[in-house]
Structure formats: structure tokens, C-alpha cells
Amino acid sequence: MTNTQRVNIGKLHPAPYKTLIAMSTEVEELAAAAGLDPLLVELLKIRTSQLNGCAFCLRMHTRDALKEGENPDRIAVLPAWAETGYFSATERAALRLTEAITCVPDGHVSDDDYDAAAAALSADQVSAVAWLATVMNAFNRVAITSRYRVDG
Template sequence: MTNSPRVNIGKQHSAPYKALIALSSEVDETTSAAGLDPFLVELVKIRTSQINGCSFCLRMHTRDALKKGENPDRIAVLPAWEETGYFSETDRAALRLTEAITCVPDGHVSDEDYDAAAAVLTADQISAIAWLATVMNAFNRVAITSRYPVEA
């Protein structure tokens, strides 16, 4: 990757970016109303950003999760969530659905992935996770396209 400057699309066309921020606020309210744990919400944001390789969002949401009191070990093993005992059945269902939504080009959201989520999550929770993953994918694309700086 080069470090050549790029247009910050959020600043260049601020109205769509402000609309995305407003949508994100609505989704935050939706996740809360659906009864999703705030730690899980941050883990979904982190996992989406890991898959997309968005360093800006990874740093931001990892910091947010730690500030909220998330266990650093859970963040450390998040890419291998299926292999650990750190995650509840609800966490696993949400993370599986998040990965399927984020990796749509790899085969869409399969019935197997959706049914696994539906076996554990309520309809409100499925919808909230889907919206959260959708918004995070959008933010990742804005940050990656614009090459938001991530300095030490």
C-alpha cells in the first residue's frame, strides 16, 4: 500500500457521511432496544473491521471496547472465536451472522448461517446485528477508500 493522499470522501461530500452517522446512531439504539450486550456490539464492529482490514476502525472500536471494560483476551482471540471458550452462544450466533454478512461476495448469507443465528437470536436481534454489520461495512469502506491515517 502506498501512502499517497486521497480525497476524504466524508469531507468531500459531507451530507452522505452525516446521513451514515445518523444511521449509525439509529442502529446503536436498535441494538440496545434488541437487548444486545454493549460488549458484543463492539465485538461485531471489531470483527467486521478485522475482516475488511480497516485499521482506523479497528483501533477506534478496540479502544472503545476496552474503555467499556471488555476483556482484552476476548479481543485478542476474536479472529478465532469459534475455537475458544470466551464467547457465549449469543456472541457466537452474532459473530457468525456478522461474518456471513461481511463476506457476502463469498457466497451470500447461507441458510445454514442464518438458521444458526435464528436458533439463538430473536428476530429483533438478527435485524439489529444485520444493520450493525451493514453500517460497519459502510464505515470501513469510507475509511479504507479515504485512507484515514492511523499513526502510532
């Protein structure tokens, strides 16, 4: 890591950041309307941030999930969700699709990943998960680029 002072792009240009926040609010509303559990929404944000290595968002959304009553064990095993019995079929489908969307540099969202999501989620839920992943990836990139500090 260098000593270069990073520009906080959200503060320097607040209008796009406020638009991103408004978009996030709208996406959370559509996720709720689609019947996605608010705890699952937080888990999707945490998983996206884990994959992107965004410490700032990880801390924030882990705290939010715990405050909402999420089981700490589920958060602890989230990186290995597919190997556990902690997650329902709906949660597993949403996590799989979120990972596929987040990891597009590894290849496009495969038909297998999409079909698995579509088999367990309604069309509204698939769309909500895709939008949640898209918005969370954008927030991660803002925080990582600006190097939002996470001190102990």
C-alpha cells in the first residue's frame, strides 16, 4: 500500500453517490416486494463484499445483519455456504446467483447458475437478487477505490 492520499469519490462528487444510495433504497424495496427476507438481503451484501474484499462494507453489513437478528454462525460459514446445511433452497439460489454476478470476470453468469436461481426463485426474486448484487458491487467499488478506512 502506498502513502498516496485517495480521493473520496463519494464526497468529491456527491450527486452520483446520492443517486447510488437512492437506487439502493429502491432495490431494497423491490426485494421486499418480491418476498426476499431482509436477513437474506444482508447476507447477499455480505457475500458480495467478501468476494470483492471490501472491509468497509463487510463490517457495515455484518453489523446490520447481527442487529436484525442474523445467526452469527450463518455469517461465519457464509464463504462456504454450499457446504453447510444452514441455508434454505431460496437462500442458496440467491447466494449462487449473487456470486455468479459478482464474479463475472471469471466468466459470464452461466446458464447453470441462472437456471438454478430460476428454479428456486420467482422472476421478481431473480431480478431483485440481480439488482442487489449490482448495487452492492457498485458500493464495494466506491469504498475500495476511495480506500474507506476500517480501523479496529
